[in-house]
Amino acid sequence: MMLLILKSFITLLSLLATCVLLPQLPLGVLRLVLRAVGWVVQRRSRSRRDYIVSRVRADEEEFSKRAKPSSATTSGDDEEDWEKVDTSSSTSGTAGINGNDEWDGIIGFFHPFCNAGGGGERVLWEAVRATQKRWPKAICAIYTGDHEVNKAAMLERVQNRFNIHLHAPTVVLLYLSTRKYVVSSMYPYMTLLGQSLGSLIVAYDAFSLLVPDIFVDTMGYAFTLAFSKLLFPSVPTAAYVHYPTISTDMLQSLDDQTGLQGVNAGAGKGLKGQVKRKYWVAFAKLYGWVGGHVDVVMCNSSWTSAHIRAIWGPARQSNTYKDPTVIFPPTAVSELESTITVTPETESSRQPLILYIAQFRPEKNHPLVLRSFARFLQERRKRLGETPSPDQEPKLVLIGSVRHASPDETHIYNLRLLAHELRIRDHTTFLCDASWPAILDHLGTASIGVNAMWNEHFGICVVEYQAAGLISVVHDSGGPREDIVIDLGDGATGFRASTEEEFAASFEAALALPEEEKVAMRLRARKSALRFSEEEFSIKWIADIEKLVSLRA
Structure with a gap:
């Protein structure tokens, strides 16, 4: 236990030191340093990756053996949906053109609170289901901090709460030991910055467990995506943004006199309010820079998309897919x-x-x-x-x-x-x-x-x-x-x-x-x-993930 605390403390100090030295280092040198760190992390986690892949394939084979006797007595209509690769659901058609129909890589979903049971979790699990249907051989690895729940219990809860049935063999739960660093209560002051820097520690923890072929944040920790891009330039990244970490509405709420604009309404008064305003403005610029490192951006609504365009847009002009896609969350x-x-x-x-x-x-x-x-x-x-x-x-x-x-x-x-x-x-x-x-x-x-x-x-x-x-x-x-x-x-x-x-x-x-x-x-x-509908979500989700698969190829 003490060793884990010491390791986490050293990691935090390293990250803080990096932030302090960032303005003093040429960006090119920093990128080379982080890329070297990424190479080391990837090398160290390679054996675990091989074990995960072999375990998933063994579970697949065992599942197929158990399913064969029952399939002989049931019609094709009763087979699991995940077994049917729905290539027609894609609007882009890139998978068929590039020969990615049988893609069997690993998609890492960063969602430390995946057992919370809310709307964000419905999006996560529906995304996993859509991915399984489109690429049955792909492995969906979820980075979670819910240590008290094993995979069987997690998937059962997903079924009971959302009525989403998943194919268990290709779902892998990777348990994070550092989730506490993204809990807001840990940062009574400068919470936005604290959680964002804390997410770097959790992301490093995640990559130490497994470096995926594609990395997707489905919970709003955008800093992890920029970190991934700096460590592993060849790993495509995507963000499904539920809510901007900071928005122009938040900045405007500081001057609100009605008390109706959220918990920070009217908080821009006095010296403390001015400090808060300058801090938020500076953080918004940093958040915008982070957004420029994401390959594919998906937003859950027109409102979110407008704010992401405003804050991330200037830094995304050179990206291949610079404009965010609005993908409404799936509903039953x-x-x-x-x-x-x-x-x-x-x-x-x-x-x-x-x-x-x-x-x-x-x-x-x-x-x-x-x-x-x-x-x-x-x-x-x-x-x-x-x-x-x-x-x-x-x-x-x-x-x-x-x-x-x-x-x-x-x-x-x-x-x-x-x-x-x-x-x-x-x-x-x-x-x-x-x-x-x-x-x-x-x-x-x-x-x-x-x-x-x-x-x-x-x-x-x-x-x-x-x-x-x-x-x-x-x-x-x-x-x-x-x-x-x-x-x-x-x-x-x-x-x-x-x-x-x-x-x-x-x-x-x-x-x-x-x-x-x-x-x-x-x-x-x-x-x-x-x-x-869930069907509309799946079509648009697959179209954007196909962009990432093509980038990986």
């Missing part, structure tokens, strides 16, 4: 449509229930939903002139994952206290780490789906609401405003709000709609959700 649209019926006849099965699906984290702004719901109930009672029995009043259900042994547990405890203080405890239900069948059940019976995060980068839960026929009430910002809850030409698909009063009014307006208009809005929303 097809399953929701086939499972949940939306017709005038099914309207009677909908309850006056407001559903919020979101991880229990501060940025999801659950307190705004609780206060808005309390105001909505209070105003509703005043209008009706009496207090209905609890079973007749609207209910609020909050569903989300909780990272155990983390600040999330304290956060949900405080939310329960707030519900008690607002006197809505009897009307509010908290469901932690709910299974997919449980989520489906609530999506089929709820009437309204809410999302309250300021500048939500996309909003997978909002698409789930739409696909299930719920009427959405979302924060008037970010992806929900620009991509999801929009009028496609045939009418509104939901409501948008920013304040407690607006959310409460939207809850009332949604429930007060005439039945005919309720059904019409539900159907419009469901039609809109088709743009965000």
